[in-house]
Amino acid sequence: MLPLASPALASAGVTGTWRIYKPVVELEKCVDCGVCWQFCPDSVIEWERGRKIQIDYTYCKGCGICAEVCPVKVIKMVPENNT
Amino acid sequence: MTFRLDQLPKKKYVLPGNAACAGCGMMIGLRVLGMALGEEVVLIVPASCSSVVQGLAPKSSIAMPVLNVPFASAAAVATGISEAFKALGVRGHAVVWAGDGSTVDIGFAAVSGAAERNSDVIYVMYDNEAYMNTGIQRSGSTPKYAWTSTTPVGKREQKKDVALMLAVQGAPYVATANIAYPQDFYRKLKRAAEIPGFKFIHLYAPCPPGWRFDPAKTVEVARLAVETGVWILWEYDRGAFRLNPPSTIYRDRAKRRPLADYIKIQGRFAHLSDEEVRFIEEEVEAKWQRIAKFLE
Numbered sequence: 615m616l617p618l619a620s621p622a623l624a625s626a627g628v629t630g631t632w633r634i635y636k637p638v639v640e641l642e643k644c645v646d647c648g649v650c651w652q653f654c655p656d657s658v659i660e661w662e663r664g665r666k667i668q669i670d671y672t673y674c675k676g677c678g679i680c681a682e683v684c685p686v687k688v689i690k691m692v693p694e695n696n697t
Numbered sequence: 698m699t700f701r702l703d704q705l706p707k708k709k710y711v712l713p714g715n716a717a718c719a720g721c722g723m724m725i726g727l728r729v730l731g732m733a734l735g736e737e738v739v740l741i742v743p744a745s746c747s748s749v750v751q752g753l754a755p756k757s758s759i760a761m762p763v764l765n766v767p768f769a770s771a772a773a774v775a776t777g778i779s780e781a782f783k784a785l786g787v788r789g790h791a792v793v794w795a796g797d798g799s800t801v802d803i804g805f806a807a808v809s810g811a812a813e814r815n816s817d818v819i820y821v822m823y824d825n826e827a828y829m830n831t832g833i834q835r836s837g838s839t840p841k842y843a844w845t846s847t848t849p850v851g852k853r854e855q856k857k858d859v860a861l862m863l864a865v866q867g868a869p870y871v872a873t874a875n876i877a878y879p880q881d882f883y884r885k886l887k888r889a890a891e892i893p894g895f896k897f898i899h900l901y902a903p904c905p906p907g908w909r910f911d912p913a914k915t916v917e918v919a920r921l922a923v924e925t926g927v928w929i930l931w932e933y934d935r936g937a938f939r940l941n942p943p944s945t946i947y948r949d950r951a952k953r954r955p956l957a958d959y960i961k962i963q964g965r966f967a968h969l970s971d972e973e974v975r976f977i978e979e980e981v982e983a984k985w986q987r988i989a990k991f992l993e
């Protein structure tokens with residue numbers, strides 16, 4: 615049986631355009647705990663312990679959960695300048 | 698079971714660029730499900746936000762096999778899948794991923810039938826406490842007093858406690874979970890996968906647009922539900938009923954945070970008077986008393 619749909623990026627498009635605020639990380643102060651990675655609903659945070667996190671802004675929707683859950687508060691939500 | 702974040706699979710079972718709203722609690726839960734059981738499941742998804750967030754064919758945002766099925770049929774379809782697995786000798790789990798509306802209302806007959814048959818199924822009900830996909834209509838799982846588009850002055854009836862109903866029925870494994878406590882949910886999924894028969898996990902999953910709060914607060918709202926005692930983490934494991942941390946400490950009412958902390962950050966409760974908040978606090982206590990009877 616052929617599947618009707620297969621796993622793929624961008625099944626609903628380039629969701630980074632939804633952002634009003636952008637999460638910006640102060641990597642020097644990041645303690646590499648992975649908590650933001652655990653809670654990002656969109657799987658747009660890459661994390662390997664020892665290499666710190668990286669956010670994929672093509673798809674990050676700017677929800678702000680990562681900034682809220684970061685135990686050392688090193689993620690700031692900064693307004694997008696796309697008006 | 699020890700749980701180290703960096704040992705969880707990095708594979709993305711929920712793919713970026715999907716159609717879920719920003720800050721969706723249900724998607725946090727779906728990612729945990731992928732990490733726990735992603736390589737051994739077939740998901741059975743009835744009509745809900747979970748059908749929509751998959752996006753448009755030929756693409757899908759869920760990197761697990763998904764069968765999208767009509768509303769009331771999920772538990773029956775899952776029974777068929779698990780029987781087929783057995784007949785064909787396939788090692789795998791039939792996992793229902795269903796909303797509250799399809800579980801406690803429209804599909805409840807099929808759910809209770811699967812529990813009666815003791816079908817070998819893991820049923821996860823993610824509870825966003827309304828029919829969200831179609832525009833925030835109240836469900837049997839909407840809490841009393843909450844605003845929805847069909848309860849403009851607040852719901853009058855009590856929320857159904859479907860997990861407790863199924864535990865009373867004697868299902869081998871029944872548990873509650875909450876997206877703010879992914880370790881607990883992960884462990885419960887793994888445990889459910891070890892036990893033959895019908896397993897049910899009731900997952901609390903806040904919905905920013907439906908509950909009217911800032912999407913950044915999804916995890917905070919979920920955590921507050923536990924810390925105020927509104928949501929109780931427990932499991933019923935083949936006859937043994939127990940509380941799970943951190944709910945264990947909130948059995949003592951004095952340890953709970955004031956309910957207002959939970960109520961005030963959600964627009965769906967904005968119309969409540971202080972007296973009504975106190976009234977809900979008593980109902981929360983009554984729920985704890987009910988649970989306490991099972992702990993004896």
Ligand SMILES: Cc1ncc(C[n+]2csc(CCOP(=O)(O)OP(=O)(O)O)c2C)c(N)n1
Pocket residue numbers: 744745746747768769795796797798799800825827828829830831836
């Ligand atoms: C038999 C039937 N009735 C109504 C619908 C319309 N419908 C689709 S999704 C949905 C809401 C489902 O609510 P819930 O199960 O809580 O999932 P959520 O959308 O909240 O994730 C409704 C009413 C349908 N698809 N089929």
Ligand code: SF4
Pocket residue numbers: 637653654655656657658659669673674675676677678679680681720
């Ligand atoms: S803002 Fe939301 S989507 Fe973007 S990285 Fe943070 S948690 Fe993920």
Ligand code: SF4
Pocket residue numbers: 639643644645646647648649650651667683684685686687688689
């Ligand atoms: S939660 Fe904060 S400290 Fe932890 S990995 Fe993310 S940015 Fe770094």
Ligand code: SF4
Pocket residue numbers: 716717718719720721722723724746750825829830903904905906907
């Ligand atoms: S309506 Fe709520 S549950 Fe549905 S996708 Fe949006 S945030 Fe998630």
Ligand SMILES: [Mg+2]
Pocket residue numbers: 796797798824825826827828829
């Ligand atoms: Mg729902």
